[in-house]
Amino acid sequence: MSAEALSISHFEKPDFEHTVIQSERIGIYAEKKSTVKDSFAEDVENGLTGHPKYLLPKYLYDKQGSELFEKITTTKEYYPTRVERTILKSCISDLTEICRNVEVISEMGSGSSEKTKIILDHFARNRIHLSYIPVDVSDILIESSKVLIDRIQNLSITGIVSEYERGLELLGQIEEKPKLILFLGSSIGNFEDDEIISLLQDVRGAMHEHDYLLIGFDLEKDHSVLNRAYNDSGGITRDFNKNILRRINRELNADFDLQNFRHHAFFNEKKHRVEMHLVSTEDQRVHIGKIGRTIAFGEGESIHTENSHKFSDKVIGEYAGHADLQVVNIWKDELSYFALTLFEPV
Numbered sequence: 001m002s003a004e005a006l007s008i009s010h011f012e013k014p015d016f017e018h019t020v021i022q023s024e025r026i027g028i029y030a031e032k033k034s035t036v037k038d039s040f041a042e043d044v045e046n047g048l049t050g051h052p053k054y055l056l057p058k059y060l061y062d063k064q065g066s067e068l069f070e071k072i073t074t075t076k077e078y079y080p081t082r083v084e085r086t087i088l089k090s091c092i093s094d095l096t097e098i099c100r101n102v103e104v105i106s107e108m109g110s111g112s113s114e115k116t117k118i119i120l121d122h123f124a125r126n127r128i129h130l131s132y133i134p135v136d137v138s139d140i141l142i143e144s145s146k147v148l149i150d151r152i153q154n155l156s157i158t159g160i161v162s163e164y165e166r167g168l169e170l171l172g173q174i175e176e177k178p179k180l181i182l183f184l185g186s187s188i189g190n191f192e193d194d195e196i197i198s199l200l201q202d203v204r205g206a207m208h209e210h211d212y213l214l215i216g217f218d219l220e221k222d223h224s225v226l227n228r229a230y231n232d233s234g235g236i237t238r239d240f241n242k243n244i245l246r247r248i249n250r251e252l253n254a255d256f257d258l259q260n261f262r263h264h265a266f267f268n269e270k271k272h273r274v275e276m277h278l279v280s281t282e283d284q285r286v287h288i289g290k291i292g293r294t295i296a297f298g299e300g301e302s303i304h305t306e307n308s309h310k311f312s313d314k315v316i317g318e319y320a321g322h323a324d325l326q327v328v329n330i331w332k333d334e335l336s337y338f339a340l341t342l343f344e345p346v
Contacts (some may be wrong), residue, residue: 004133005158015164026145030161041252048303055304057190058137058163061071066138068240070107070112075232079225080186081115083338084216088118091331093342096122098342099180099212103131106162107182110134113144115184117151123180124152132175135160135167138140154299163201170306172206177311178341179211186218186338189309195302196309198323200323203346212323213343221337223267226310230265232273238263239306241276253289260284273309279300315340 004028005020019028040059047054061069073081105123107116113134124130132148132155134141144156160167171181181203190194203213230237241263245256266278280297287294311329316339320327325343332339 005156006082014298021142021146024039025149025155026142026157026159028139028142028145028159028161030139039258041290043290044248044252045134045293048288049293049297052304053297053301057106059247060240060245060306061136061138062243063138063140065243065247066111066136067142068100068236068243070114071236072240073114075234075236078144078220078227078237079229080216081337082342083333084184084186085118085274085334086233087333087338087340088220093120094329094331095119095214095342098128098176099123101178101210102212103127103129103177103181104133104179105130105182106133106135107184108135108167109183109187110141110144110159111138111183111185112140113148116182117148119180119182119288120148120152121157124154128154130155132157133160133171134161135164135315137161137163150253161283164199167286168202168206174207179207181207181211181213184216184340186216186217186308189218189311190307191309192307196319197322200319200325202325204325207345212328212346215341215343215345217316217339217341218308219332219336219339220272220310220312223269223336226267226274227265230276230308235263237276241265241278242250244305248288248344252291254286256286257284261303269306270308272311273307275304276306276308277304310340313339330342 004024015032016029017032021028043056047056062161072078076245079203082261120132124166141161148155148158160170241259241315242261245261247260248254249256260281261278265274267274268327279302280299282299284297285294317327324346326346328342328344330339330341
């Protein structure tokens with residue numbers, strides 16, 4: 001009998017659409033574009049009229065932004081993806097043994113699911129059927145799902161194109177089979193402290209007694225390594241950062257001149273994080289037609305676009321405690337640049 005994507009039969013939210021792809025082995029739940037765009041416009045207005053100005057990092061990851069980020073992960077300066085993949089390959093046997101009863105694997109911020117292939121390949125070997133539930137704000141997960149389906153014959157996929165919070169709502173409605181929830185790529189570092197705690201509590205709310213959670217944490221290290229990682233010599237991170245302005249131009253009818261903003265990324269030692277900014281190179285005014293606002297920028301004024309927090313073992317343990325989670329195992333690389341941490345409900 002062929003594998004079929006999970007059906008969320010009790011899901012009745014009208015702002016999602018459901019599509020079945022490829023012989024019913026892929027099912028996609030996606031937020032309707034009108035809902036996403038309205039939220040985008042409101043968030044952009046709030047951010048660019050704030051003091052200081054900011055834009056929410058989740059909006060960096062439209063289709064083009066997600067593709068640029070995938071390119072960032074291949075640069076010689078950006079170590080997290082490369083190191084995390086090395087750790088994953090070395091610990092995969094231990095992980096599959098600990099999680100031997102898992103039947104469903106879900107992933108927050110799945111992107112292209114490149115590293116996830118390592119996990120899915122190993123978990124699928126000893127199972128008649130394995131379900132994968134990727135959650136991502138970009139519909140890049142549709143193409144990656146097609147690749148995975150061709151690669152793994154006993155796999156079915158239920159993709160959720162939405163923000164994490166909405167994705168977790170759906171995940172909690174799926175039948176109570178043992179799950180392994182993934183949050184790879186140090187994406188958790190994009191959130192503030194209170195947001196991390198809230199997110200982990202939401203994840204915990206979607207977990208049952210026999211579920212596990214695997215998170216990638218970028219660890220504290222020499223500042224020069226961090227600064228190089230977010231200022232690659234090829235300028236891909238610069239293009240990724242500026243892409244959010246291009247998206248506002250396209251979706252909100254704005255007239256940002258990307259040449260009038262420079263990429264600025266640096267490690268903020270006090271806050272234990274790398275910050276990304278877009279800095280105005282001159283006094284200028286930008287009109288955003290969708291919200292009917294003209295925004296003034298002074299020379300040197302910045303738009304704060306993203307944070308990437310760096311963690312210690314102590315802080316990781318504290319976060320777990322706030323969310324009623326406990327650490328099962330921690331796997332690190334030889335230089336302790338990165339940690340894959342497995343949690344279970346208390």
